[in-house]
Amino acid sequence: MGDSFHEQLQVDSRFLRSDKRLDTELVDKLILQLNRIYPQILNDKEAHRFRNLDVPTGIRLAELLTHLQEKGEEACHEFYRALHLHVEEVYFSLPTRVSRRWEPNGFSRMPLAKERFVLNDRSPWFFLGCFSIAVGLTLLYYCADRQVLGDPSKVLGVTALGLGRTAEELLISYTEDGCRTP
Template sequence: MSGNSYSDRLQEDTPYLTSNGRLDEHLVDKIVLQLNRVYPQILSNKEAEKFRNPKTLVRKRLSDLLKHLKSKGDLACQEFYRALRNNADKIYATLPSRKNMTSPVFFLACFSVAAGLAFLMYYNNSDIKPTGASKKVLGFSAFGFGRHIKNILISYLDEVSLNN
């Protein structure tokens, strides 16, 4: 993703949104109406009429709307994304800025957690007695996990301490 702000996301998504056939006239009108009704400070009645003019091509109206929202600031861009999600969830889910959130780093982080848990379960042998230091590490690592994993780690530590 090029930036964290909604304006940066909108800048990245503009070519995708303005490509032919992506958003039809009915959908653009619904988004303009939602922005006008919910936030009249973002889109006044006069501006809404301009962006809903049927004599202008949909692609031109959408392009002008996106430029206008970028000039209004981050809140306006955020509200555009909210309106897009409410009216066209499938298009919202396929935006380039949304797809970039599933980066390789995210995959590696999830894989590392899964591999660590698999390693822990594989070597969860009752014959092996952990030292005092490893008990402390396992005990404190339970704080960072969810409820189910925390229960597994704590029950493992309880079982090990009963065997000692």
């Protein structure tokens, strides 16, 4: 595969036309970027034609890609810049970008997209609920009357079922030690 942006756009065009993430708003952003920053690539008349909302987005995008390929290497390069700027997740999922990430020798030619790690995607209410359960079990264990609820150390034995091995061993040993004392 050649390294020219023109050749890459020919390969990526099919993917870009079928990608549902490129909606009307994003296509308009790309057109405006090319028109405002590089009017020699996309003049006002051409930008108006590609922003016509009477024409479906898929057709407008296909016509834009064809137009850019006709304009040459620089136009294709600036399209990739605009795509990287406005729709980074689409840019890094392009077939030419994915195939260039790994070389046969195992080294990456192109840096991988940085993933955003979410430690907990649940709401604060989930944390509050878990915390409330933990506090409730602690109060049950320390404050409960043995005659009303039975032996609270049995709760620890049941709680240990879903925990990791170390925590489970600790809770079970504590439960057994508690049962030995009169």
